[in-house]
Amino acid sequence: MMMMMKLNSSIPIFRFLNFNSPFIKSYCPFKFSAATRRTMTQFPNFSIKNSKISPTHTAEDSPLSEPENKSQSPPHKPWLIVGLGNRGKKFNGTRHNVGFMMVDAIAEAEGISVNTANFKALIGEGFIGNVPVMLAEPQTFMNASGESVGALISYYKIPLKQVLVIFDDLDLPFAKLRLLPKGGHGGHNGMRSIIDSLKGSRDFPRLRIGIGRPQGRMDTINYVLRPFDKQEREELEFTFQQGIEAVRILLLEGFDKSATFVNSIKAIEQLR
Numbered sequence: 001m002m003m004m005m006k007l008n009s010s011i012p013i014f015r016f017l018n019f020n021s022p023f024i025k026s027y028c029p030f031k032f033s034a035a036t037r038r039t040m041t042q043f044p045n046f047s048i049k050n051s052k053i054s055p056t057h058t059a060e061d062s063p064l065s066e067p068e069n070k071s072q073s074p075p076h077k078p079w080l081i082v083g084l085g086n087r088g089k090k091f092n093g094t095r096h097n098v099g100f101m102m103v104d105a106i107a108e109a110e111g112i113s114v115n116t117a118n119f120k121a122l123i124g125e126g127f128i129g130n131v132p133v134m135l136a137e138p139q140t141f142m143n144a145s146g147e148s149v150g151a152l153i154s155y156y157k158i159p160l161k162q163v164l165v166i167f168d169d170l171d172l173p174f175a176k177l178r179l180l181p182k183g184g185h186g187g188h189n190g191m192r193s194i195i196d197s198l199k200g201s202r203d204f205p206r207l208r209i210g211i212g213r214p215q216g217r218m219d220t221i222n223y224v225l226r227p228f229d230k231q232e233r234e235e236l237e238f239t240f241q242q243g244i245e246a247v248r249i250l251l252l253e254g255f256d257k258s259a260t261f262v263n264s265i266k267a268i269e270q271l272r
Contacts, residue, residue: 079128079251081133082163082165084166084190085100093228095228122136131251136152174232175238182205184202205250
């Protein structure tokens, strides 16, 4: 299927629907015949949503199920994992972009390429274990992150409980993690934009990464836009490894176990 949309530019971006995408397979788990594929490619206005096709779902059709074992649990629903930041080279490696950095670390660890421009974001699709995931880095600049995140959630009809947003937090000590099931924006403009795009809903999990507060009289805006120094980057490497593990546990074992893991990290560090 060919779709057209704009990404911060008057130049339209064309995208052909990837039928091998974990997201397309999960939300449209039935198989298309060769003739149907050709029809949908040749006629870009053809819509899956508007189609009157009502195929029967079977174990064989599911991309994650095994037809030999009917007692196996059903396939996992897809997750959207969003890292917040500002696009552009001058913002690379800055405190306000730690959400981007965490998503990049997850992508590298799980072998997912985040290089497709769509929905005003760079996105990548793959799996963590047997859970289909979409990684996203909004390219709207921080204050308008909701334009991208809201569109992704709406288009793919992702339940909010399966949307994880990762962002920097001034109120947490540097390099510390905190996983919450929901909450407000806490003064973070990126989170404020996302909540606004969801009509005020705050019921989605978030992974906060502490960047600490500036010392002395340094302005907060200048502080969050400063790059990390060498020692800070080394500390963050350990934090990212913790974050990768926390995300894996979240997707595969549930929120409570992941939160326990994150909290146990704090307890161990306090004993040192």
